[in-house]
Amino acid sequence: MSANTTADIRLFKDLPRRKVRKSIMEPLCEFREASIREGGLLPFATTASIIGVSRQRVQELVNERTFVPFDAYGKRWLSANQIIQFIQLQRKVGRPRKDSSNKEIFKTVIKSQRKQAED
Numbered sequence: 256m257s258a259n260t261t262a263d264i265r266l267f268k269d270l271p272r273r274k275v276r277k278s279i280m281e282p283l284c285e286f287r288e289a290s291i292r293e294g295g296l297l298p299f300a301t302t303a304s305i306i307g308v309s310r311q312r313v314q315e316l317v318n319e320r321t322f323v324p325f326d327a328y329g330k331r332w333l334s335a336n337q338i339i340q341f342i343q344l345q346r347k348v349g350r351p352r353k354d355s356s357n358k359e360i361f362k363t364v365i366k367s368q369r370k371q372a373e374d
Contacts (some may be wrong), residue, residue, distance in 0.1 A: 286327045293334035296325055302333050306342060316341075 290296045302322075303310045313333075316322050321341065324331040355363075 257354060284328060289325050289327070289332075293325070293336050294339070295335035296327075296332035297335055297338065298332060300339055305338060 259274050286296070297305070299313045301308050303313045306313075308316075313322070317324055317331075317333075322333050324333055327330075
């Protein structure tokens, strides 16, 4: 080895070592563990296409606490196990029936009273 090479090695030896590996690996390990624990993690758009609803509806289900999201890498992920349980539910198809408003009930009562008055 030459004197320059030895001096270069000593120069690099004094530099601080990067601890990037741990900080990069921690989120990756957490994501992998959560994915295994939850049977896989899916983004909202994929979940929407799987269960046949819009992404907005998936967001509503999260707000209603039907799904509990997992945050990783700046995205929100949903548990495949929760999605499977949701699919297995026997849900009614379509929108719920609209209840009669007070105004409609009042109109119906008035009409029936008018019919009785005419008869």
